[in-house]
Amino acid sequence: MNNNTLKMSLRTLIVLLVLTLVAQGAAAQDAATDDDSNDINGDIGMIGVGLALGLAAIGAGFSQAAIGSAAVGMLAEDGSKFGVALIFTALPESIVILGALPLFLQ
Numbered sequence: 001m002n003n004n005t006l007k008m009s010l011r012t013l014i015v016l017l018v019l020t021l022v023a024q025g026a027a028a029q030d031a032a033t034d035d036d037s038n039d040i041n042g043d044i045g046m047i048g049v050g051l052a053l054g055l056a057a058i059g060a061g062f063s064q065a066a067i068g069s070a071a072v073g074m075l076a077e078d079g080s081k082f083g084v085a086l087i088f089t090a091l092p093e094s095i096v097i098l099g100a101l102p103l104f105l106q
Contacts, residue, residue, distance in 0.1 A: 016051075023047065049102045056099020060092040067092065 023044050071085035 016055075020051075052102045053096075053099045056096050060095045063092040063095075064089065 067088050071089050074081055075085050
């Protein structure tokens with residue numbers, strides 16, 4: 001990973017952190033007023049669910065890109081390791097499944 005990609009990733013993480021903190025502050029302020037006319041807590045929760053699922057999918061995609069290319073290289077050298085390559089390629093999908101759990105818990 002080169003320096004520009006690392007800097008861009010760090011900037012993206014900082015922006016997401018700031019957005020999360022602002023959303024939590026808005027949810028806490030709304031909960032303190034006890035006004036039932038606007039259901040902002042459900043909206044913020046659904047945004048959080050979407051972020052969890054989307055970021056888990058993006059992370060799994062990045063990891064599968066690196067793992068997939070390494071698995072193809074391994075299979076090019078030794079074709080008998082297909083099972084190992086398949087397991088390592090499918091492993092990051094569990095991250096997306098764990099990211100989908102808040103969807104069902106909301």
